[in-house]
Amino acid sequence: MAIQPDIDSVVVNGVHDMGGMHGFGPIVIETDEPVFHAQWEGKVRAIFSGTVGRYYNLDEFRHVIERMEPTAYLEAVYYERWLHAVETLLDEKGVLASGSAPAPQAPPKRPSNFPAPKFKAGDRARARNLHPEGHIRLPRYVRGKSGVVTSVKGPFLLPDANAHGNHDVWEYVYPVRFAARELWGADASARDSVSVDLWESYLEAVR
């Protein structure tokens, strides 16, 4: 399956993929925080609600944010990233240009005849060591690691394709449980685990 990334979106392993990273400091908990800290944040969310699923899809939206220059991504207040994404997508899709806007997209329909899932609950599977240019929902911290499939979900649209103009690719998704020591080394808990939802093409069988 050949995915053509956008011309501008040569992002491999963007800074958004944060699982397991160090150096972000303590978790700051604001008690009784308001839903929006300033009016403009609410406006951004409103614009997002009114345009997502019509002029662009959620995977395209996430990928624009992932394409942000790393320091810009980290320094931006949360809704600034949304604002950037909405502006970029509406511009790229020609919605902001004067003249006609493209017709809103219809939501893709799941295909009716679908092959059987490749994995089942209880199977061991390994996350492939993929480092694509373009959007992927396979976190770095599980690539090359093995775990146990705990259930079968979906099929869901494959984000790698959906973010880049191909809205027909559906795959089963498997929550896969990885032992903490598998992910973080021998000093990690012997008991704890992390489960990650992985699309079928992200996984290979373990003998």
Place this chain on the structure above:
Amino acid sequence: MSAARPATSLDGNLALPRKNGELVFEAPWEGRAFGMALALTDGGPLVWNDFRQQLVEQIRTEPDHRYYEQWLAAFEALVTDSGLLTREQLARRAAEYRSMERDEVF
């Protein structure tokens, strides 16, 4: 509950004030204003979208007013525009409350 549905169309700067996801009323009258608007637009004599338009207008013309002041003004405008009550009736009744001639509360 059908009342929940129109209120979910309040997004962005129209959104209801919340803390940790839960509705916040700074004073009981805010809750009453909220409840009245929903009661009359949910299968009642007023139309939700008309209220929403009024709210948009109030937020636009009085951006420094607190949210439920804008809400209250929008509801007053809607109630009087649709002829359910007159501005004179409202003004007189409000004066009676302020002078404490009248003190029943809800």
Place this chain on the structure above:
Amino acid sequence: MSEHEHHEHYPHEHGHHPQAPSDVEARALALESLLIEKGILTSEQVDEIIRTFEQDIGPMLGARVVARAWVDPDFRKRLIEDANAAVGELGLSTTNLARLSVVANEPGVHNMIVCTLCSCYPWMVLGLPPTWYKSPPYRSRAVREPRVVLEEFGVNIPEDVEIRVWDSSSDLRYMVLPERPSGTEAMAEAELAELVTRDSMIGVGLPRVPAARS
């Protein structure tokens, strides 16, 4: 509703000499009293709206689901098998509900939710996510050092309890079903729902413990 309490509740009332209402209060009172007089509205209708709405959006939705699962073991089973269908049984609208997956705490297992890649969150049952959930420190550390993170939230999980962190990387939205606190056997479902906090449904908190009863 046959029994209904109405009481004076001016926020600045003290002693026997209530103060006059403010301008905005007076306007709201004028509206309600006139609309009632004209038979357009009843105060009970307004009460009902407020009550229902406060229970319909935000963490209270999730809390109702949890309380039902605590009192009804068959519902709990259905909730874990097909969360969307089970939540729909409570009359909650499922048209906008993303695919929900409920993971249950049990003796020996504590669950915790994160989205390392962005900020996916079961907002349809929990409302909008708090800022810390969307922040780099939580997103990066929850998968790597969940026990330390939980300590920072004031939750101590014993060493012999397994912590399962769920990274919401797909279309599924996860919610934790916390364990029912002991000493709540006599409590009604609505009372139980009030013990359930938003943080306990993300997995960074535990339900409230009821006040000791004599």
